[in-house]
Amino acid sequence: MPIADARVLKYAIIGSGMMGLEHIRNLVEMPEVQIVAVCDPHTPSLEKARRALNRMEGVRYFANHVEMLNHCQADVVVIATPNHTHFHIAKDVLKSGKHILIEKPLCITVAECLELEQIEAATTVEDRVVWVGLEYRYMAPTARVKQEIDKGTIGNVQMVSIREHRYPFLEKVDDWNRFNANTGGTLVEKCCHFFDLMCILANSSPVSVMASGSQDVNHLSENYGGRTPDILDNAYVIVNFENGVRGMLDLCMFAEASKNEQEICVVGDKGKIEAMISESIVRIGKRKNGYGTFQDFPIELEEDVVQGFHHGASFKEHRFMQAAIRNRQKAEVGLREGLISVAIGQAAHLSIEQSRLVLISEVLE
Ligand SMILES: NC(=O)c1ccc[n+]([C@@H]2O[C@H](COP(=O)([O-])OP(=O)(O)OC[C@H]3O[C@@H](n4cnc5c(N)ncnc54)[C@H](O)[C@@H]3O)[C@@H](O)[C@H]2O)c1
Structure with missing residues (x-):
């Protein structure tokens, strides 16, 4: 598939527990990708991210996602926080205009999922990819x-x-x-x-x-x-x-x-x-x-x-999402599928x- 945009994609990760670390471990294996920020209010989780990133230069660490969104130059934000936090964090990230990979379940209720869908439908951001982690x-x-x-x-x-x-x-x-x-x-x-x-x-x-x-x-x-x-x-x-x-x-x-x-x-x-x-x-x-x-x-x-914890599926999910971003295509697993x-x-x-x-x-x- 021809790649329309081959720039390095900069990632910020919100939530560095079990699934956030799986995303980090996938992303560090991809040469065309750079992790620029990680956010987690739980210090031991943040420390695990530091170790997974091998104390890599250029990564900034935050305890609050709003502060992170205001202070990092990410193209893609991964939301890997507990299910009940997805809705309010996703609303903030949607507003930021960045591409989003949000972990499953999209939200904990249909009402919340519908509201996110409405927010995205009203967006003026062009070619933004919102992908749901159903890998x-x-x-x-x-x-x-x-x-x-x-x-x-x-x-x-x-x-x-x-x-x-x-x-x-x-x-x-x-x-x-x-x-x-x-x-x-x-x-x-x-x-x-x-x-x-x-x-x-x-x-x-x-x-x-x-x-x-x-x-x-x-x-x-x-x-x-x-x-x-x-x-x-x-x-x-x-x-x-x-x-x-x-x-x-x-x-x-x-x-x-x-x-x-x-x-x-x-x-x-x-x-x-x-x-x-x-x-x-x-x-x-x-x-x-x-x-x-x-x-x-x-x-x-x-x-x-x-291989990761999901038989390589979360790694492939990133590859497919990155291809969608670079080729300005819609998410294969988007808000509708999540809903x-x-x-x-x-x-x-x-x-x-x-x-x-x-x-x-x-x-x-
Ligand atoms: N796709 C999959 O196969 C898969 C597998 C496991 C978990 N998940 C999903 O991933 C998400 C995270 O699950 P987990 O297993 O990693 O849980 P976890 O408890 O291991 O990690 C969650 C992390 O999010 C942090 N967190 C909580 N509130 C936060 C906030 N406001 N901002 C930033 N960080 C915050 C916590 O401190 C913790 O470190 C859940 O939605 C879960 O359903 C998906």
Whole structure:
């Protein structure tokens, strides 16, 4: 792809906890990129950033994002702070006119996501890229599933199921991820990734959601200033799409005794394709005269991709975003995709709360 603008892109990072450090580790491997500022009010997080940057010259450190925005010459700002802070920080960064990569979930409610969308729609900044960190679509096995679907390998897609069976939520700075009020709820916080994947694999928009779930095992004996965490740790979520495709999420967060953290299975009228993410295998099956044959394909990561914690997906996300900036294109994963993935999660929580099918239109109002 021809690059319209090959200037060095200057980055500022807001939030240097686990995910902020992953972004820093990706960016330092890219020669056409320079990190100019990092901001975090938590001194140990800032110190980790200093170490990850090997005390590189020319990087400025701040405790407050407004001060940082006023005093650094960044082209791109990465927001990797706790979910409940995304909305107000994103509003400030949108005003600054800089390109933005905002971590998932875009915000903790649909209302906040809609407001950001409105602010951006009214902007006078030209060719600004606002990208949402839903990078699971760039994991190599997931990307292969999408390619095979697009090639017609399994015919017309009918069902998309995604299983995430994993370890409980990790500990975070100030334990922000133990309460729905900070995360938006597990089905927003964590599962926006899977709802985004469902949308692209179904190649359609969600219409309604039905879910069952609760907090049965994890964090029940933890105590934070007299409060017990209230976050759901297992759920089934069914999503109906406009084109008739049915999606299903099977989430269990006390299932670290699993070979694969994620398994994706898409069935069409001509066959079935599965991705075992931890094993990095894609299995393609074809139907013929009432029988089926299948073949496994080991999926290798490209050599120039930094593996990181997300199988190289967050590294590729940066590459794609940088290409969009340099070529003045729109974000492939923008505010709309961020909003829809939050809307499905919010609808799923409402479905659990009220034991009923919830229309996506209800939560988008
Ligand atoms: N895309 C992914 O796969 C992925 C994976 C993990 C986390 N995340 C997302 O990344 C974000 C950060 O999660 P994390 O796991 O790094 O959490 P974390 O607790 O490890 O780090 C968050 C950091 O943000 C800092 N912070 C809090 N308020 C701030 C503010 N106002 N300004 C600047 N810094 C501030 C905290 O001090 C902390 O250092 C969350 O939105 C989370 O959902 C995304």
